[in-house]
């Protein structure tokens with residue numbers, strides 16, 4: 001079995017069997033929250049069981065899992081099973097390179113979106129998934145900050161939120177804040193991706209303590225992060 005971060009390195013894994021006969025798998029690196037491609041050949045029941053263990057770990061680590069079965073016992077060898085990308089906004093077609101998003105100006109080149117100071121004049125034009133989501137008002141992530149502390153420290157919290165967005169967005173143009181709603185004892189940050197709310201939530205937790213928790217719905221490609229502190 002091959003486990004690979006999409007567009008990135010292979011991830012090793014170790015298998016061992018507990019004394020009572022239970023099998024266990026450990027990944028050699030922490031690849032939480034990334035898209036991962038698993039390529040497996042299923043020749044017998046043990047192979048299938050290993051694959052189930054690995055996909056279970058990846059799902060628990062909030063990975064988007066793309067499964068490729070090279071060989072499936074009992075099926076024709078040229079048949080493939082593909083579990084598709086969970087993010088419904090992510091285009092399944094390969095974009096022409098270079099492509100410029102008319103919404104935000106990001107450029108798609110060498111397989112990823114990046115910022116550019118000099119967009120090529122002959123570039124294709126297609127809207128990126130972050131701009132699509134913003135247009136549809138359909139966030140992938142929400143971070144809800146609640147409690148009395150939010151009112152007494154609103155300026156510092158909002159500054160931290162924007163600062164974390166800036167850092168993330170520099171490297172990942174499609175990880176952005178779509179909207180910030182404010183109410184009494186409450187700030188709700190809606191994002192175009194599922195990475196940013198976690199990053200901001202962790203930064204807020206690090207700076208101001210309080211309670212932080214995450215809920216990820218992989219079927220809906222939706223992450224909800226909640227943070228709360230009363231005083």
Ligand SMILES: [Zn+2]
Nearest residue numbers: 101104128131
């Ligand atoms: Zn865009």
